[in-house]
Amino acid sequence: MVRTLDPAAHALRRDPFVDSAQRLITTKGYQEMSIQDVLDDTGASKGAFYHYFASKAALLDAVIERMVDEASAVMEPIVADPALAALDKLQTLFGTMARWKWERSDLVFALLRVWTADDNAIVREKFRRRSAAVMTPILGAIVAQGVAEITFTAVNPDHTARVLWGILASAGEAATDLFLACHAGLVTFEQVEASLAAYPEACERLLGLPAGAFPFIDRESLRAWFV
Numbered sequence: 001m002v003r004t005l006d007p008a009a010h011a012l013r014r015d016p017f018v019d020s021a022q023r024l025i026t027t028k029g030y031q032e033m034s035i036q037d038v039l040d041d042t043g044a045s046k047g048a049f050y051h052y053f054a055s056k057a058a059l060l061d062a063v064i065e066r067m068v069d070e071a072s073a074v075m076e077p078i079v080a081d082p083a084l085a086a087l088d089k090l091q092t093l094f095g096t097m098a099r100w101k102w103e104r105s106d107l108v109f110a111l112l113r114v115w116t117a118d119d120n121a122i123v124r125e126k127f128r129r130r131s132a133a134v135m136t137p138i139l140g141a142i143v144a145q146g147v148a149e150i151t152f153t154a155v156n157p158d159h160t161a162r163v164l165w166g167i168l169a170s171a172g173e174a175a176t177d178l179f180l181a182c183h184a185g186l187v188t189f190e191q192v193e194a195s196l197a198a199y200p201e202a203c204e205r206l207l208g209l210p211a212g213a214f215p216f217i218d219r220e221s222l223r224a225w226f227v
Contacts, residue, residue: 014052016042018062026106030060030114061123064111065130067104072134074100079141086146091215093142098221105225112179128169135165146207153208164206171199182226192226193219 020041024033035056053059078092101108140161146152154160178195181187200216
């Protein structure tokens with residue numbers, strides 16, 4: 001008889017490992033965290049761990065997957081709010097996500113420090129694809145609304161959304177590199193600002209917005225992350 005997997009039960013039994021990894025990454029650091037640390041923290045056996053995760057990197061992937069899912073749940077009500085104009089939705093979306101990340105800054109900081117390691121290349125690629133799958137329809141809905149409101153110019157909102165997400169994803173990758181370089185003393189905060197300024201400019205041109213109209217992280221918030 002073929003066994004069938006109950007996704008809800010599977011996730012429920014897997015969650016304690018992900019909870020533990022989040023705590024240990026925050027308090028100890030991903031590089032220093034071992035699978036044995038997770039087993040000691042959860043009281044689980046190696047067999048139980050490897051039933052759900054093939055490796056430490058797979059556990060990191062589960063932590064990232066959870067963050068993407070949680071972020072998506074935060075964003076969806078903003079997109080669905082009928083009282084908000086398209087540009088206001090973008091402003092609210094980015095402001096809300098900036099606060100959401102800051103509330104988890106210990107975990108985010110810890111992840112950024114290991115994000116570019118060669119060992120995590122597969123995790124990064126999965127993250128990019130997962131993020132694109134979540135963000136492209138969200139941005140597509142906002143772009144379509146902006147076109148209907150004659151705020152944005154776009155022939156095809158879906159295609160424009162994919163390009164817009166490409167710009168924003170590139171901005172995120174650049175910000176990660178700059179974060180590591182800035183904290184290593186290799187670049188100044190002023191250089192960080194100048195480098196990242198090109199991204200909202202590109203978004204404004206893509207959407208047909210006037211200079212300074214596209215919402216981006218403010219200087220004070222940017223300084224809090226980088227300085």
